[in-house]
Amino acid sequence: MKKKLSIIDIANSLNISKTTVSFILNGRAREKRISEELVDRVLKYVKEVGYKPNSLAKSLRTGKSNIIGLLVQDISNNFFASIARQIEDRAYKNGYKIIYSSTDNDTQKTQEMIAMFRDRHVDGYIIVPPEGIEEDISALIKDGLPVVLFDRYLPNVKTDYVVVDNLFSTYNATRYLIDKGRKNIAFITFTNQQTQMLDRLEGYKKAVVESKLKTNIKEIDFYPEEKLIAEPILAFLNEHKETDAILFGNNYLGTCGLKVIRKLGIKVPDQLALISFDDTVVFELCNPPVTAISQPIDDIADQVITILLNRLNSSAQNDPKQHITLPTTLTIRESTN
Template sequence: MKKKILISDIARDLGVSVTTVSFILNGKAKEKRISDGLTKRVLDYVKKVGYKPNELAKSLRTGKTKIIGLVIEDISNPFFANIARLIEAKAYSKGYRILYCSTDNQPEKTVELIELFRDRHVDGYIITPSEGVRDTIDSLLNSHLPLVLFDRYIPGLNANYVISDNVKGAYDATAHLAQRGYKRIALVTLYSSQTQMRDRMNGYMRAIDTYQLQPYVKKVNMEDDEQAAIQGMRAFLKDQQPDAIFFATNYLAITGLKALKQRDLLMPAVVSYDDHTLFKLFTPTITAVSQPIEAIADQLINTLLNQLDGHGKETKQVVLPSELIVRESSLGQTSTKEN
């Protein structure tokens, strides 16, 4: 087996001290007044022999792992996947690496994964908190660990967070349907006390009050499998006969569209909170409230990097506007038959 090359081997082969090699590899040649010629000779030799620094030893020496823990609800969801990709690119450009995990919105799993990252001594955390993790987040804050929440926040905790304006996004979606002349506008949401779901409900109810309409609300259990959710939605559609539906998440919208495809009736108007790649492919194309993914990612990583650099002492709580993207599904009714 090939012997691992150590920094002491490089120093011996080049006839310089280990300290000199260490300064050069850590980008401190100028600071320590090491000549450009010697710096080049060391770096060329390092490249030639394929030396790789011991990251564990380096982290013990510097107190930094250069790793950020990204704890999100579901990496397969395009909203979270796109934000993760943008965060990773920006973090990489600043010398950090990202470790991902999905919580599936389960409190026990969320706590376990955060504690795992804590045991690995990641430098900072970006988290979409599930319900029931307040104490764990509070512990991170009390330990003065760099942290940013996103998509939702925990009321009463003085934590950094980045969210979209869920109230206005939901209001605009519901108002759009009312302005198109729909009278029986239903909301399909989750049984959840999380802030983003609460705010979307509030936005829907405000628009219903503004346009003096009757609310129709269907709540879905997060624990339900897809078939149970479809059956529940079909029963709701049959009982309430809405002429328009606002889905509070894109995955609820996809489940709802499957339920609607099984009805041999006119399809109601549809709007989803959060866009999805499938919505442009569906017939009719689906109107959606689109969150500003690039702006969210920028605010998240910049807020965290400021903390990691020793800046950002004040709590930063950012609310960004969403955009209603109007497509065919909310402009009129169309017939859909079973496949």
């Protein structure tokens, strides 16, 4: 295996000091009054031998890695993938690279990813937090590392976050179903205490109670395996045949639910009206297309990366925490006609 060149190897080959090589490679040649001739000689040699600096060692010297850590629930989910892509583009234009991972909403995995990012000396964190991660995020903040949460927040952790108005979104969607004459409206959601899901549940309940209808809530444990989501939805629909409308708590539940509904031969919207939180191209291409609560992906991504880039600027580190709530749009399609 070919030995990886170091700054010392370059210095020895050119018969100059390693300090001089370091200054040139770190863009400090003019500051240190190193001649242009020597700078050209070092850079030409570096190009010829294909030298690549050790990014970890550089971060230890400079205190910056120019890397941002991004942790989302599932990078294959259209909502998170679209936001991650836009964050990556903005970060790159500002001199930062992104390393990211899916957490599967798993606390231990998230803790392990945060530890890995710490080892890489990332400069800032963008996190979609699972339950039970409060201490780890508080430790990052205590150590002076900027953290921006999105999609949900942690009530007991003082940090920046960007969310949507989840409560009004499901209230508005449920009211729409009621106004269309639906009287047995079910809400299918995940079993957890995360802020976004609690607010979505609260919005549904508020609309149903105001209309003096009965709530019908199905909570499902989260699993990455689609089969384990589909089975309880199937059992619920078989047990509650009076249901004439369903509001799904997110697009993962919505896509799983669509497959179950098709399997049962239920006619949409004649027998069952459907709305899902989080729009996706799947809903648009379905037959019939599915009404969805569309989140402002562009605005979310822009707000998140703007806040973090500002925090990475030392002059903004001590500014008050930003709590941003954005509106959603109810995109009406044929599943609720």
